[in-house]
Amino acid sequence: MNKDFTVEHTNYCKGIAIILMVIHHLYWNSPGYGIYIGQVTLSQRIAAIGKVCVSIFLLLSGFGLAKTLKGKLEIKHFYFERLLKLYLNYTFIVITSIIISLVFFREEYSNLVGSGLKEVILIILNLSxxxxxxxxxxxxxxxxxxSVILVFYLLFPFIKILIEKYKIKFVVLFFIISCLDIVQFQHIKIVTIISWGFPFxxxxxxAMNNIFIKIYEYIISKRKGAKKLILIFxxxxxxxxxxxxxxxxFIGIKFDYFLAFIIVLSIYIFYQNIIIxxxxxxxxxxxxxxxxxxxMFISYYYxxxxxxxxxxxxxMIISVIAFSLIWSLVLEIIRKIIKWDEVILYCCRYVKKVKGETWE
Structure with missing residues (x-):
């Protein structure tokens, strides 16, 4: 086994996470689908687990950034490339989704956003x-x-520096900070956004401390069968x-932090044994x-x-994923037609030029 945590591992983890997300959104508030286990259907039980997808995505985002940006980090370069690309790709999805909605689902779209000033304000908010x-x-x-991932892309260079300096102490401190969302505010979500950053x-x-590799080496050192059984348990x-x-x-979300790590670790350790x-x-x-x-356009709205x-x-699960992939394929065709990668590159170069930076 290649000990490194590869892009293939990451994609598999993301694939599991997106399936869990679809199940969570389909069934968490929709009882009565599938067989019952006790008083609750199996679909709802899996849907309750499915919320962990958010923590998995955040953990993989932080891991991927740290893994690809080891060594000295040029903050301006990071913002020009990574953050700007993230934001531009998001705005592309927002704009194209609005256009597709207006063309094919005009009535449903109007019910969703209204019209006039309200529509304009909502579109601006979404684009932001x-x-x-x-x-x-x-x-x-x-x-x-x-909103969560933008904040933590902004904070990534500083988080990386703090982890380099304080190591596990900073991670523990951030977990304590993440628990502040035990107090919820209806229209002020900055505390909630910060609390979601712990998996990131x-x-x-x-990534910075090669923890997955160290755990793998510990497991295979001796009695690896027993150690793998313990992990499965x-x-x-x-x-x-x-x-x-x-x-x-509150407890469910905090437990997701731990569960996301266990799921990702288990996929990494047992990846070679997965055959289907x-x-x-x-x-x-x-x-x-x-x-x-x-x-959610597919499963909730249109x-x-x-x-x-x-x-x-x-x-139901296959249909939501299939329709989402069809929509994604349409977006991919649009990206190629308008040469989206070149648009992103031009925007990055333009911003660097305005800021007096040179592009390498």
Whole structure:
């Protein structure tokens, strides 16, 4: 086994996370689908676990940034390339989604955003990516995530420096800070946004200290069979505990921090033993960003009646993912037509030129 945590591992983890997200949004508030286990359906139990997808994505984001940006970090260069690219890709999805909605789902879109000044304000808020600061999730309920990831991309260079200096002490301190969201404010979400950053911070720490590799080396050193069984046991117990929690509760979200780490670690350790569906899940992982930002248009807004009329768990999940991939394919075609990669490169160069920087 290649000991390094590779892009393939990352894509597989993202693929699992996006499936969990679709299940969470389909069934958490929709009881009665599938077989019952006790008083609750299996679909709702998995949906309760599914909220962990957010922590998985944040952990992988922090991990990926730290892994690819080891050594001295040029802050301006990071902002010009990484942050600007992240923001431009998000605005592309917002703008194209609005256009597609107006063309194919005009009535549903109008019901969603209204008209006149209200529509203009909502569009501006969504384009900013900062809408969740005032408790507004966005035209698409999943877009609140952009407010979180934007903040932590901004903070990444400073978090990296603090972890280099204080190591695990800073991670522990940030976990304590993340617990401040035990007090919730309806229209002021900065505390909630900061609290969601713990998996991101943890991911940075894991990458900077090669924690996954160290755990792997410890497991294979001796009695690896017993150690792998212990990891499986911890994973199963964690999943059982999580499916009995309210995924939106304070404890449920904090438990997700731990569960996300266990899921990602388990995938890394057992990846070579996975023989079914690996390519499909990795493909979903590659497309996870588009699916993340688009799937709620399918399941909640535009094709709600069609999806829930199927009354079959498997076909409902597959349909949401398939329609999201079709939408993603349309966006990919648009990207190629307008040469989106060149647009991003031009914008990065222009910003650097305005700021008096040279492009290398």
């Amino acid at each position: 990516g900062l809408q969740y600061f005032i408790g507004y999730q966005g035209l698409n309920g999943a877009w609140w995530f952009m 911070v943890l991911g940075i720490y894991l 911890i994973l199963i117990i964690s999943l059982i505990v999580k499916q009995n929690m309210d995924p939106q509760s 569906g690996k390519k499909i899940i990795c493909f979903l992982g590659k497309k996870s960003s588009d699916i993340y930002y688009l799937h 094709l709600y009646d069609l999806i829930y009329s199927m009354n079959n768990i498997f076909f």
